[in-house]
Amino acid sequence: MAARAAWAGATYDGRVSDPRKRVLLAKPRGYCAGVDRAVQTVEEALKLYGAPVYVRKQIVHNKHVVNTLEGLGAIFVEENEEVPEGSTVVFSAHGVAPEVHEQAKARNLKAIDATCPLVTKVHHEAKRFAKDDYDILLIGHEGHEEVIGTSGEAPAHIQLVDGPDSVDSVVVRDPSKVVWLSQTTLSVDETMETVARLKTRLPLLQSPPSDDICYATSNRQHVVKEIAPECDVVIVVGSTNSSNSVRLVEVALSAGARAGHLVDYASEIQDEWLEGATTVGVSSGASVPEDLVMEVLGHLATRGFGEVTEFTTAEERLTFSLPQELRRDMKKAQAAKA
Numbered sequence: 001m002a003a004r005a006a007w008a009g010a011t012y013d014g015r016v017s018d019p020r021k022r023v024l025l026a027k028p029r030g031y032c033a034g035v036d037r038a039v040q041t042v043e044e045a046l047k048l049y050g051a052p053v054y055v056r057k058q059i060v061h062n063k064h065v066v067n068t069l070e071g072l073g074a075i076f077v078e079e080n081e082e083v084p085e086g087s088t089v090v091f092s093a094h095g096v097a098p099e100v101h102e103q104a105k106a107r108n109l110k111a112i113d114a115t116c117p118l119v120t121k122v123h124h125e126a127k128r129f130a131k132d133d134y135d136i137l138l139i140g141h142e143g144h145e146e147v148i149g150t151s152g153e154a155p156a157h158i159q160l161v162d163g164p165d166s167v168d169s170v171v172v173r174d175p176s177k178v179v180w181l182s183q184t185t186l187s188v189d190e191t192m193e194t195v196a197r198l199k200t201r202l203p204l205l206q207s208p209p210s211d212d213i214c215y216a217t218s219n220r221q222h223v224v225k226e227i228a229p230e231c232d233v234v235i236v237v238g239s240t241n242s243s244n245s246v247r248l249v250e251v252a253l254s255a256g257a258r259a260g261h262l263v264d265y266a267s268e269i270q271d272e273w274l275e276g277a278t279t280v281g282v283s284s285g286a287s288v289p290e291d292l293v294m295e296v297l298g299h300l301a302t303r304g305f306g307e308v309t310e311f312t313t314a315e316e317r318l319t320f321s322l323p324q325e326l327r328r329d330m331k332k333a334q335a336a337k338a
C-alpha cells in the first residue's frame with residue numbers, strides 16, 4: 001500500500017518555504033541491487049588489484065558514477081581490444097555476448113563479469129529457448145548494450161522488436177513455437193502493448209517464465225505513475241543514455257504530469273520549469289546515487305519547494321553478492337594477509 005510521510009532528510013537552507021509549494025519524492029528511487037553490485041565491483045577491484053582497472057562500456061549508465069570511478073583509477077573502454085593484454089577488465093551491468101568473454105580470453109585478460117543477475121536470467125532464458133529451437137522475439141531498444149548482449153547468446157534465433165510499431169515486420173518460422181523476452185529496463189505499459197499487438201498476429205506466442213522487466217524498473221515506474229497526476233512537473237535524476245531513467249520521464253508524462261525533465265545534476269534545473277508550479281515530483285533512475293537527488297532537493301528548497309513528502313509504494317531489500325571471480329580473489333588476498 002502506498003504511504004506518504006513528511007520527509008526528514010530535506011536540506012534546510014535557512015529560507016522559509018512557500019507553504020503552497022511542495023515536493024513529492026518518489027520511493028523507491030535510485031540505486032537498484034544490480035547497479036550497487038556493479039559499482040562496488042569496480043571499487044573493490046581497484047582496491048584489490050590497484051589502478052588501473054579497465055571497464056568495458058560504462059559500468060552503469062550514469063555520468064556521475066562513471067566520472068567518480070574514473071577519478072579512482074578506472075579506465076572506461078568500448079572494446080576489449082583497447083585493454084592491454086594481461087590486464088583486468090570488468091564487464092558492465094548490462095551484460096555481454098559470449099564472444100566478448102572469448103575475446104577477453106584470447107587477450108589473456110582477467111575478466112570480472114558485473115552483469116546484473118537479472119540480466120543473466122534473461123540470457124539463460126534465451127539460451128534455453130534457442131536450444132529448444134524457438135523463435136525468440138526480444139522486445140527492446142535497438143543498439144542498447146543489454147539487447148546486444150542478450151542477442152549474442154543466440155543470434156540465429158533472436159529478432160529484435162523495438163516497440164509496438166515494429167510488430168508488423170516480425171517474421172517467424174513456426175507460429176506455434178515463438179516466445180517473447182524483453183530488455184529489463186523497458187516501460188511496463190509499452191511492453192504490454194507490444195505483446196498485445198504481437199499476440200494479435202501470433203496467438204500462440206509464449207511469455208517468459210517470469211517477468212524480464214526487473215523489479216527495480218517496475219517499482220520506480222509504479223511510484224512515478226502514482227505521484228504524476230498531482231505534479232505540475234516531475235524531475236527525474238538520470239543520464240540520457242539510461243533506459244530506465246528516460247522511461248521514468250515518459251511514464252510521468254503519460255500518467256498526467258504537466259511536464260517532465262531528465263537532469264544529471266541539480267544545476268541543470270531551469271527556473272522556468274518551476275514557474276507557476278506548486279507540486280514538483282522527484283525521482284531518480286536505477287543508476288543514480290542518492291547524493292544527486294539530495295542536491296536536487298536542496299536546489300528546489302532554494303526556490304521555495306522546501307516541504308518534502310516522501311511517497312512510498314514498495315520497500316526494496318534485494319542485494320546481490322559480488323561476482324564470484326572477485327570474491328575468490330578477495331578471499332585469497334585476505335588469507336595471504338592472515
Ligand code: SF4
Nearest residue numbers: 032034035116184214
Ligand atoms: S535496473 Fe534491473 S536489471 Fe538493471 S541492473 Fe538494476 S536490477 Fe539489474
